[in-house]
Amino acid sequence: MMKTIVWFRNGLRIHDHPALAAAAASGTVLPVAVLPDRPPTASDWWISKSLEPLSKRLAALGSPLVIQKGSPPEVLARLAADTGADALFFNGQIDPAARKEETELLGLGGLDNVKISRFEPDMMLDPDVLLTKSGTPFKVFGSFWKALQQEKIPWPVPAPDTLSSWREADFLQSSSLSSILNDGQSWSAKFGQYWTPGEEGSFERWEMFRDNGIQDYETKRDYPAIDGTSRLSGFLASGNMSIRALWHAVKRAEEEGDVQQPEPFLRQLAWREFAYYQLHHFPHITDQPLRTEFQHFPWMNDAAGLAAWKAGETGYPLVDAGMRELWQTGTMHNRVRMVAASFLVKHLLIDWRNGAEWFRQTLADYDVANNTLGWQWIAGSGFDAAPYFRIFNPTVQGEKFDPDGLYIRRWVPELAQLPSKFIHAPADSPGDVLAECGVVIGETYPAPIVDHKTARSRALAAYDSVKGHKERNR
Ligand SMILES: Cc1cc2nc3c(=O)[nH]c(=O)nc-3n(C[C@H](O)[C@H](O)[C@H](O)COP(=O)(O)OP(=O)(O)OC[C@H]3O[C@@H](n4cnc5c(N)ncnc54)[C@H](O)[C@@H]3O)c2cc1C
Structure with a gap:
């Protein structure tokens, strides 16, 4: 034995x-x-x-x-x-x-x-087997997703019914289990209000999503004030739930008629797989751009901008709400992650690695593969990344995806009294409205740390310089 x-x-x-x-x-x-x-x-x-x-x-x-x-x-x-x-x-x-x-x-x-x-x-498939016809790794998500759908995802391995140990049960029984587990956790203790980590918690969350959320996932997933996504990321990142178990649970729910057309959700699980796949094939990408021309990107050294971003004090309500949600709960809604990350990289021209590092420290669902893919996508330095000229306007994103300002009111309470019409751009609101709502720009809430139009032109110029570098090296 x-x-x-x-x-x-x-x-x-x-x-x-x-x-x-x-x-x-x-x-x-x-x-x-x-x-x-x-x-x-x-x-x-x-x-x-x-x-x-x-x-x-x-x-x-x-x-x-x-x-x-x-x-x-x-x-x-x-x-x-x-x-x-x-x-x-x-x-x-x-x-x-x-x-x-x-x-x-x-x-x-x-x-x-x-x-x-x-x-x-913890992947759906062996990353060395799923390759293009020429035997190279996929670089574009669309073709990766197509290829993945042709594959049979292996069944999860059953849990053992029983275990036996060759040591007495109290051997080293985590001599100080509670002190090890509670040591230095005071900052994150508040996350317990929002999450119940563990295998059981992951099944409960999945069942809740299966019964109440997955059906409307496609229409609700972009609205941060709504509980419209699975909120399974912490469970998947820690491996409380295996990706294969989740994939097959979705498929089973579809076969049994409990869920119709779960493809939009499965597609997001495939993004996770793609992130793992890329990190497997290109392990340097945690701190190096996938596109080499980005090594010459003219990043700015802006300590004050970085500090304001981390603290949720940029003067852009959607960005600030996201950064404060992160600090309070250890997660941030995906739409807001994109807007907040884009703000750091494109509006402030701060190197994405600073943002990735802050997320590493503060995300309870931190996943090195997903985080790397997310930041490289936003920065434009990944293979299948956001086009460089797509610069999210944080005000317009707020108006579109948080039209009533419910998400902003929750995480930026000093703006809670502002009417929806003004909550996305408080600094541009009429003085009497601000006064009535107790908002003093620069005192109770910061003025925008950078002007959107100026930041946009500056970002486009910086990205043009990278494009020029690529062309010179052809
Ligand atoms: C800059 C940036 C950093 C990110 N860092 C992380 C991270 O550290 N950990 C993490 O799990 N996700 C990260 N994401 C991806 C995404 O924001 C989260 O997975 C999602 O918000 C988690 O919420 P959910 O579980 O309700 O997702 P759902 O929308 O319900 O999706 C289900 C699952 O699919 C996977 N998934 C969804 N979207 C993505 C995506 N864009 N990329 C890769 N996998 C995805 C996740 O495992 C997620 O739990 C990041 C995105 C960006 C833009």
């Missing part, structure tokens, strides 16, 4: 967990999670909150979770030696930092007699 350590990374679940299923089938199992020893980010909050229910489920199956802090390769090597494990199984991850950990693990001397197996990452 094999004695296998199963390393839980971000596949924080029992269902569709290839490493856990294989370990359970071949002998006894010691499930282990290793938390990083550094100041926590918002997604660390999600992960640590997922460990409580995961730990309970694993204990109920027969083998409680051991939670440790430190560098995963070192902790795992020590645990393998201390417990006499003869195998270590884990699900692979595709991002460069995680791959580095995997390489380190393989290179550690202490694991010489331990069989190490890397199982599939």
Whole structure:
């Protein structure tokens, strides 16, 4: 009987967990999670909150979770030696930092007699199999999506019915589980008002969306004041729910007649797959532009602009509402993510990597692949990106997608009394309206930190310089 350590990374679940299923089938199992020893980010909050229910489920199956802090390769090597494990199984991850950990693990001397197996990452398909006719990776989403739809997405791996451990249940039973989980989490504690991380929470959220949301997804998904999207991103990013399980749950609901035409939603799941696929094939894109001509983009060094953006104090209500929603809840509606990111990159000409880093720290649903794709798309430096001349007008976006200003009123309460007609451009509102609503521009709410028209021409000039560079290099 094999004695296998199963390393839980971000596949924080029992269902569709290839490493856990294989370990359970071949002998006894010691499930282990290793938390990083550094100041926590918002997604660390999600992960640590997922460990409580995961730990309970694993204990109920027969083998409680051991939670440790430190560098995963070192902790795992020590645990393998201390417990006499003869195998270590884990699900692979595709991002460069995680791959580095995997390489380190393989290179550690202490694991010489331990069989190490890397199982599939949390993707629908093997990214090395889905290729263009000429055998190269897809660069354009449309053709990727077409090809994906022709494929049979494998079924999720069943959860084990029972687990047995070769150690006593209280072995290292996360000696200080509560102190590890609650350590340094005060900033993100408020996220608990909005989210219930964990596998159970993910199923509940999916069922709610299946019964009440997916039908109107296409018409409602762009309106941030409406609960019109699945809100599953945190569950998918942490692996509380597997992408294959979700894909098949949608398909099953369609077959059973509970859902009609779920294609718009499935298409968004395919965007996630595309993000993972690109990161697998082009691992440098977390901090390098996919289009090399963007290496010469004339970014501006604007510390004050960056600080105002982070704080939600730009004077553009939709951008500010999004940035404050992010700080409060650890997520931001997709439409607003696009507008806020575009504002940073195009209106302020601040390097997208600054925005991506802020999102890394503050998004509870942070996903390195989706975040990278999102920022490169907005900056125009991705392969299949927003055209450079598309510069979102944050005021018009607000009027279009938050016509009654409900979203803005919620997150920017100092503007809550303004009539809908004026709420998207408070600085241009008549003085008597502002006075009546208690708004003093520059005091209770900032004046726009940059004028839209000026910013637009400046951005177009900067993008033209990149185009020129590309043409010179042809
Ligand atoms: C600048 C920028 C940064 C982003 N950073 C992240 C991130 O760190 N983590 C993250 O999960 N998403 C990110 N996104 C994508 C998107 O905004 C979120 O996935 C979405 O808002 C999550 O809400 P939802 O679960 O209700 O999505 P739904 O609309 O219900 O979509 C369902 C799922 O599909 C996937 N998905 C949807 N849209 C996209 C997309 N454009 N790209 C890739 N996958 C998508 C997500 O897994 C999402 O949970 C980013 C987008 C932008 C523009």
